[in-house]
Amino acid sequence: MSKLDKRLCPCGSNIIYKKCCKPLHKGLYARNALSLMRSRYSAYALKEINYIIATIHPDNKQYQEHKQKWKSELREYCNSVSFDGLKIIEFVDGKKEAIVEFVAIIDAKEYQERSLFKKEKRWLYYGIE
Ligand SMILES: [Zn+2]
Structure with missing residues (x-):
């Protein structure tokens, strides 16, 4: 296992990355919106840019047709801040x-x-309620 696989997942689950969000980042669909939310946060933390893009609803205002430009903007954002944790307040399934x-x-x-x-086809981030 790589160093990254063994470290705790950035989504705050207290589970190692390999057993938490990694399978989702590698293509498995999230079983529910909570799992998707967590995996999107850890994707930002780990710069899994393609996953961030793949899990956003096309109606979201952040959605861009020009994927290369969008990717570089996301990469720049992820490199410029630190993702220090996630706390879930409520989940309404x-x-x-x-x-x-x-x-x-x-x-x-x-x-x-x-x-x-x-x-x-899968759970997607739609936007702020
Ligand atoms: Zn996780």
């Missing part, structure tokens, strides 16, 4: 829509958000 409220710690500052997720 549903068949086609779900809500996750969380506090993301970025550059030691807390950002609280209530996010909406929608299930198409």
Whole structure:
């Protein structure tokens, strides 16, 4: 196992990365919106740019048609801040829509958000509720 595989997953699960978000970053679909939310946070922390893009709903205002430009913007953002932790406040599950409220710690500052997720072929981040 690589060093990264053995370290605790950045999503705050207290599980090693290999057994937590890595399978999702490598192609497995998240079983629910909470798992997707966690894996998107750890994707930012680990610069899994393709995963960030693959799990955002096309109706989200961040969505860009020009993928190369979007990727470089995301990479620049991920390189410029530190992802210091994630706390889940609430998870409201549903068949086609779900809500996750969380506090993301970025550059030691807390950002609280209530996010909406929608299930198409897979769970996707739709936007702020
Ligand atoms: Zn994780």
